[in-house]
Amino acid sequence: IMEYSKIGSIEIIVGPMYAGKSEELIRRINRAQIAELKVLAFKPKIDQRYSSDCIASHNGKQTPCIPIETTDAMLEIIEKEEFDVLAIDEIQFFDEKIIEACQRVADQGKRVICSGLDMDFKAEPFKIVPAMMAIAEHVMKLTAICMVCKDPATRTQRLVNGQPAKYTDPIILVGAKEAYEARCRKCHEIVK
Ligand code: ADP
Ligand code: ZN
Known part of the structure; x- marks a missing residue:
């Protein structure tokens, strides 16, 4: 997969549950950290899956993150912090303001990496995810x-x-x- 670093961009990783979306997001975060880039990682507060302050995959991998309830809460944090990469897990649970927030960060020349479910259990497009897929530079659909x-x-x-x-x-x-x-x-x- 292409790794965007010199210009701002949005990447999204989608698929059903157990597809390895969180695993792939954690892998990209780790690689950015190896490149000495500062990563700010977030997830919605409702996801208490395996641990509360980590992005965690079903096979036990994890990386620290900040649990937040709203896009506004994320904006408050990212306005105060210096960072190169914004990572967001379970993006389907966020309000639609997250789309504009990701656009703004990418427009500032930063790399945005997010992951989430593209369909709900009824196999219907999941809230904001189709819109994120449309504006992203890179979409990875996992099975x-x-x-x-x-x-x-x-x-x-x-x-x-x-x-x-x-x-x-x-x-x-x-x-x-x-x-x-x-x-x-x-x-x-x-x-x-
Ligand atoms: P997601 O974030 O897409 O829900 P995770 O990254 O949390 O996925 O978990 C992926 C891991 O789940 C796989 O590496 C594998 O170990 C495990 N797994 C469990 N059930 C399945 C399945 N039905 N298909 C693929 N992987 C599965
Ligand atoms: Zn089948």
Whole structure:
């Protein structure tokens, strides 16, 4: 993959859950740090996945980051700090002001690297991510392994008590056992 450093740019890493998006983001952050670039890394505060102040991947890799709730909170921090690279994990959970914020940082000649889900569990485009993909200089779309047929998986299956989630299921189901797994187009199920 191209590594942009002399001019500002936006990179986005997308795909379903378990595709290795966080792993790839951590890899790029590490390489920037080896190049002695100052990285400011953020993630949304709602993601308490494995640790609260780290970008963490499902296979145990991690790197420190600042958990924030809004774009405004991020802007407040980046206006005070000197940095070369802005990294954002789970960008699908941010408000749409994050798009303009990334544009501004890239216009200042800095490198912006973000990662996030391109589709929700209904296989519909996830909020601001399609817009970020449109304005990015570089898009990397990763696949996971389909947990049914072992083909490349592009989608995230939501399971409620072991069964495919219904299209109309609320985002939070009280008392239900929730799980997510990677699936391909053929094996992904949405119960209408
Ligand atoms: P993402 O950020 O896209 O959710 P992570 O970077 O957190 O992905 O995790 C990627 C890792 O998840 C892989 O390197 C692998 O060890 C593990 N993994 C678990 N289930 C799967 C799967 N179905 N397909 C691919 N990798 C998987
Ligand atoms: Zn499949």
